[in-house]
Amino acid sequence: MSKRKVKNILFIMCDQLRADYLSCFGHPTLKTPNLDALAAKGVLFERAYVQSPVCGPSRMSYYTGRYVHSHGASWNFVPLKVGEMTIGDHLRPLGVQSAIVGKTHMRADLSGMARLGIDPNSKIGRRIGECGFDPYERDDGIHPYSGHDPEPAYNQYLREQGFEGDNPWEEWANATVDDEGNIRSGWFLKYSNKAARIPDEHSETPYITRRAMDFINEAGNQPWCMHLSYIKPHWPYIAPEPYAGMFKPSDALPVVRSEEEKHNPHPVYEAMMHHRVSQTFSRDEVRETVLCGYMGLIKQIDDQLGLLFSFMEERDLMDNTMIVFTSDHGDYMGDHWMGEKDLFHEPVIRVPLIVYDPDPRADCTRNTRNKALVEAVDLAPTFLDAYGGPAVPHIMDGRSLRPLLFGEQPKDWRQTVICEYDYAFQDSRIELNTKARQAWMRMIFDGRWKYVLFENYRPMLFDLQKDPNEFHDLGESQEHEHIEARARLHEALFQWARAPRQRVTVTDDAIESVEVQPRISEGGILIGYWDEEELATARQGFKPRFASTNPLVKSTLDRLTA
Template sequence: MARAKNILFIMFDQLRWDYLSCYGHPHLKTPHLDRLAARGVRFTRCYVQSPVCGASRMSTYTGRYVHSHGASYNNFPLRVGEQTLGDHLRKIGVECWLVGKTHMKADAEGMARLGLASDSVIGARVAECGFDAWVREDGLHGEGPAGLYDTKRSPYNEYLKSQGYGGHNPWHDHANSGVAGGEVASGWLMKNAPLAAHIHEEDSETPWLTDRAMEFMAAKAGGAPWLCHLSYIKPHWPYIVPAPYHDMFGPEHVSPVVRDARERQDPHPIYRAFMENLIGRSFSRDEVRDAVIPAYMGLIKQCDDQMGRLFRWMEETGAMEDTLIVATSDHGDYLGDHWLGEKDLFHEPSVKVPLIVYDPAPEADATRGTVCDELVEQIDLAATFVDHHGAPVPDHVLEGRSLLPFLRGEQPEWREFAISEYDYSTAPMADELGVAPRDARLFMVADKRWKFMHAEGGFRPMLFDMDADPQEFRDLGGDPEYADIVAMMRARLAKWARRMSQRTALSDAAVLAIRGKTMESGILIGVHDGEEIPAKFHAAYHGPVRPLPERE
């Protein structure tokens, strides 16, 4: 089977699944990602394993559930010893590179305990989530009374300064702010979203990362096989975009909000707490949505235009014919739906993401332009990348499943339900609810009809019938009529929690190779006189008596 030599793994940050025209957006046209979908397979039920940047990405990069790797929120360290894409791919001769964002925090204490210097090759890889960093830029350079949010070196700020942009933080003053009355109009203030970012468009974050990706691919042409994780910072907030994208869309292009008064009638306590936080209150205002969403759409339009630029370059250089391309997101954005902003909970705008996979191999010709409705988890990508290169998937480590059969027109035995998790222990809502850090955890179980949320801490569940109520307005979790469904979903969660997830040092094959072999090493447990077992197992234990050494 002819396989593409390389993998381009594209991730956008906070891109909703339904904000691409190939997924049905009525006003936002994304022809370049649409064209990729027409050449590949578009998945309609892809769920991230946590609806927040850091935890979602750590699951995607390790191929493991949050429950397994433990980095359950932003800036929670990924512990030393967790294997990542880089570990699995380098083992089979494939380089693994980063261009852009990971939101990964290194386990500095674990590295120090093991004597791993961050400037060594292995230490740098551990500190960069397993990637070799062509350029790492998380694009979160906020600044407040406590100082900078991200104190790491910013290659993007260095680039802007080299181009003549002033100040110590041009990421904010130029790329993520506009100008009003001769003053900086910060993109952190959503009222400024309709303004043009005070930067030349070609110097903004998205084109800058596209340049770095083409730079990488040009440098690696003709070399060893590689995976390049091209991880864009946008359309993540601050919601502000340079001209000409800032005024391409207006309030008339904003889709009707998906929310209902029923959601506010005796809501689940955790849901209520998120609706009533600052973000929820802001995005429940129409003037906020009318300002923010056109800018969000402009950011996505800029991303798609950069895809057109990138894909044209790949076609001109021949890279398109030899590269598997994946395009997805790390989570969505509520944008006021369900009286919420940001992400965090498990409604579709938050936890479901777009996923497009293009495979240039002839074996994928039969599925070009098709749609797959199976329950996909984003941890499936790690297994897919290993399988793509013809290596056995180490399923004692990787908890996802390869998607290659769907690209080949096959119908593999597949999962019954998908899982996502959320740790809100650092959020003020946990204090308001009186929930201890260890109990501030949510779990989603979703099949093709039902979506269930379990909350630790003694709360009732949430439940939605996605057939009868696809907009997720009516929470059935407390309705006795649906007690059997709740019990079924609880049983599924319990089954998932009992999976083999921590025996990562030995595969099933290695365990089977050990099974029953202890006697061959002379370990005889439960043997009475030797007649019960073949003589070869105790042959070394017979023979003439050896004399004792003499003692005075």
């Protein structure tokens, strides 16, 4: 058997990383040689899209292989309900240890566990609360004052290194010192181009990389799927030296926005441009300052991945470990007069995706770029496929990427991608006086036309072939081509919405394999027969799947078919 068969999976995710800020995706000055080298070993997917533009729902789609409409965790603080199967749940029966090292943004369904009598501190309870992973080290950042998460081990680690304080994560790793010697919080965007107080080796990204190495050293011979999930380059956008001083504003990509976008904008888009973060990032000095720190954080991640990959090579793990690198979403960074990630423009929903599969069947696609439309939901079925598990299309909405990795071109590959967003929790909903249950928007994109459907508002439409920057919203255009595109994508979105996604306990194959004509049920329940003779006629040449337990029916069947 080939040594290069997949034994382990390293599933790497960054937070808020744009695809166009990696050199293998075209950035002209920010060089990421270690990710470039990974792309040379595998496949770079140029058109990979997430299922939601915000952390929580996007990650839940990665972990379940299901659309937001399916799993229901529609925003950051909406729990993934008890019973949703995740990567760990699918791989554990195959003998694979599934562990988290870093961030998940998972909110545990505590009320669901209480209803079912599950102790959140039990082994099962912890797995339910950690997206099905075993928590080797869970660290979401943004702690501890927000109540977002318990204090992480990282804070204790910092104290052990001499970085004291109630919250060394905030006071050291995400703070700086100004020219007058004052400690300044990295939460303030003004200080994003300053150096963090923490030395590089003790900052978040190197720390969590070392914890990933610790997991590998302790894993033994059991196959593992490790989700290495970096908190950065998510805000606070502050990097330690030497990364803080590596980049200047001229290294950033030009801002993508037009004054035309402000003229009669879509009501929801306009309300989102009114968000504080959007108003702030629309200022040139803010964007230029923040991008210096943002690029430094990305460079630091690439350097740490270089150390991790070397560590794996020394242990002969590169020949049997699938490596996947991606992001949960991007970041507007002032593009389209927006901050954060609240709509469906390309800088937010198109993410980097690099897949290295050691299997010899993938040799034909190494160092290639694939233009197929792929989605975040495709990774979970890819991992299941890598371990030889049967496909579960009644549970997972995605499809395995391995045919594409092996050079195949499935004729029935998807023609559109879907993205969803629940803006019920945002100020824009309040400004618009929209009911929470109507604050949904859904996007469908076919590689050229991007259509966005809202409740109670007109749609948006962009032609990325003629308008790659998405400056011209054609949602109200009466030109025939635009009317046709809206109608076609509206129907495609409706067709997607009609697909069954909640019948997850019985496979399609099981349903389709039942011999239904004639149907003789277990327990002697006979429906629709006039008399014994009709039953005997129907039963000719048919071997029943179940023996009857009703003595009268059994004797009748025996007599009539003797």
